[in-house]
Amino acid sequence: MGLCDRCARLLDDFKSLVKAKAAIFVQKLKDVVNRISECCCSKKALASQEKLHELLRRHDVKSRPSHLTTAQSRVPAAFLETCCTLLQSEDMEVQRTVSLSMLNLLTDSKIKEEHVIEMGVLEPLVDLLQSGDRTVQCNSSACIALLASSDSNREAIVSSDAVLPLLVLARAFDPKVQQNAVRALHNLTKSEKAMCVLCEEGVIPVLALLLQSADSDVQFYSCSALSNIAAAPKHHSKLLQIGDRFLLKSLVSLMGSSVLKNSTQACGCLRSLIGNGEAQRQLVGLDWVYPLLTLLKAPELSSSEAAVMLLSELSAHPLNKESLVNQGVVPILGELLLMYLPNSTLVTHCAITLTHLWDIVASQETVLETECLTGLLLALGFDWNENDNVLSILACLHSLASFDSLRSRLIEKMTASHVGRLVSISSESENSDLSFAAGSVISKLDMNDKLLKPHHRAIVGYLMRFLRNQEVRFQQLAIASVYNLKKGGGLDGMTCGLELERELNRVQQQTEHTRQLLQMLQQDTCT
Template sequence: MASSLCENCSRLVKELAAHLRRICREFEQKIRDVFRELCQCTCFRVTPERSLLRRETQEFLRPLHEDESQLLSQEGLQTLTRLAASENTDLQMTAAMYYLHVSHHLKSRLPDDFMEPVMTLLLSPDLDVQKTVSLALVNLLVKNNESNRDAIIVDGIIPLLALAKSYDPRVQRNATWALLHLTHSDWSTRILCQAGGIPVLVLLLQSSDSEVQFCGCTALCNIAAIQEHHPKLLSIGGHYLLKSLLTLTSSSVQKNSAQACRCLQTLSKNGNYKEEYLKLTWCRMQILFVNFMCSSDPGAADGARLCAAPEGAPENPNRCVDRAGHDTPLCAVCTSTKPRLLGALLSPALSDDTLLHVTSCLRHLMTWDLLRCNLSATITAEQVLGLVKLSGQTHKPLLSYNCAAITSKLEMTEEIFALLRPHYSTVSQYLLVFLQKKDVKFQQLGIVTIFNLKKDGDFSSLLADSELEVQLDKVHAQTEETRRLLQMVQPLPPSPVNPPLSQTKH
């Protein structure tokens, strides 16, 4: 059959076909070379050793569904050792999962030999392998198995503490997560502290990773909940723990800041260290309280509650400010946030308990001259109304006391009197209730408030011949009677005016 192509086109087609055949031969050779190299690699080459390891792994996994005695066989240990030492992360994960299964089901002592592959798995480059075997160690410890104690401390916790000091944040995260889980049990917490875990956890507060900081701080919080560990926590030189926690309270991560406040609050309950704690932390906690109160973050109210520790306030906060050097930052905070500070008390989002904590702390802050001046100069009519209403409620007496105390500590200038005058009737009512109470602190607050308000002629006119004035006279009479009775029990000391009885007789 004759070709319909000209001579030139026929030549071009033949050259193209020859070129394609050459390319196909080269491509075929390239494929052969690639597969030859792949077959030589251990990843693809099926060697007798690899086939044996696969069969051993299958046999090794079979006891997972059998009785406990089969979990810890000598053959299983040999296979575990080989799997842990393998460069294949899937095989390492198989070993880690086996340990996790054992940690859930084992009721007897874990043989010491079975702890040896754990170190290898903890040093695996695969983070999932690390995390799985870490969880297995946690499970073994929280079971409170005394017989495993020494082995797990040496072969379990100490490697975890070493990993927690890694420069790789991902490795740190896994190790710290495991250490945190150890603090969920009193028994394992005690072991962790004995193994030297506290200094490591304190160092983790300085980590650049916020999750590591949170896990480390939460672990320290759990440890601080057991008072027997307080000496170890607070014996680190130079108040390092308290200073590290105070630094963490400034974190931009809300949960880290709140957790640091929670840990400081827990430590403040130790009477042996209370004075030391107050010197270092009180001023900073009050600055944090102001920041939390003026934050729009939904979790800020809880943070403010954690910063509020009214039972621990020093007698002279102004002296504490001078020593700590916090007057400048506090002034800056007050200047930028004072319009919202008392306004936060009017928020309907605050629960009664949170409101109680917040007002208790604010009451102590009002003894701070700097803050009292700022608030007195910027308080609004709406905020005064809110304080008066809370002072007059009766279902929470302490809340009423706190708000009345805040009001009484305002600087009684003409501007403050102008804000209070519309509410003098309500103020008189709750002051009458205070004077009628048997609790002396309520009576004293009522007397101080009346003394301050009498500087305003309008209040003095309202007080004259009122039920409040009658009750005030009763309290005065009771006080004088009490003083007379006390003098009968404990006579005045000798003086030129009151000579001893023996001298009088002669």
């Protein structure tokens, strides 16, 4: 430690005073610190005697100290050793004082969490979790919650027999004790190893029950912890085996909470679970549509994002589609597209959801909302950084254009600039998937020459490239595109029509030659 023998003896004497009354204890601590500070060795052991003295002066109260916080940037090892001893005192007043001191040191980042573990302070803190005093329980559980915020400490905490006492305190009647215990459990679930220990010790049913707590902070921490656990599919069976669909019912209920951070967190937890077939089965019959659509319209963008990400997963399942459309999800998605463009997450998942729902919209023969078409076409015209965003929009437009009743509405809203954007993407040579997706949209649209005239040469150019492509899918797409363009009168004025006809004849001859070769092979096989 760097202290001389004289000062070391003084610290030992100080430790022996643990059972003294609080007022005497503080006075003795002052005396010890003052006497140590007079020795030259203290300059090496203590970074600043004046700051430690200020610590004691600030909390010099008549009855008992309420804090032992420090303004030091680094607490000496001798101080932590002393605190470790004091935490094991049988005097309740000392336990309260020193546990609060540790809490303040950690809260103010005046001590490193790893240093606390290294100096052996964790063990007495864990013991204090089982104290009969609520103040001591509150302070010690808060300390462990802060220690668990450091990834390197979590394994040490779960190895110190802290889990069961924390689970007990998570169901405590004192709201502050309960909050601190659940916050500690939440921080521990951020580590895979610690999470596995927690699940083995039975944390899941405790957290599920706390989703129905009257305390919004307890709800948030328990739901966040469950979200961390749900992110690992290997824990899904334990999450879903609680009887009577209890977890999913609680999450759906919490998704309707007026506390936005809680409803958003519940939405995220459900999304982590929804890839599991059992979770999908358990959701059937639960009233999740209304709270989810309400969350879509939340004032916070993060909440709308969480909701639309969950929605894009749920809308893929046939049993959910009709209910979503009937309860008005399509116009809400249109409003979101117009409101948050160009937010890539929201636009992409809106497009995915609409792609899943077009068959229901078309079958109901209702008028397609203008906001949806306008939003999709605006998204098409935006210069996205990620190809996945463009692909999701193109897939949505292609699916929409596959239905006669919807395609006519789309063409009504399109302009020459939209056609130009599709042609430009279809001419993309570096990404064949993008090129094919854009060409697929064009192939569905029987557009007139008014829309196509500004892009005649570019259209013929991409059609020629498709026909010359070695992949059959591109050749077939080009042929389908020519058919639809002719049908809508869009090829009538093209100056390069003859060149295109020659290329179509070449593909036809090539196809005929292939057919003849296959026929010869078949005959030879038969003989």
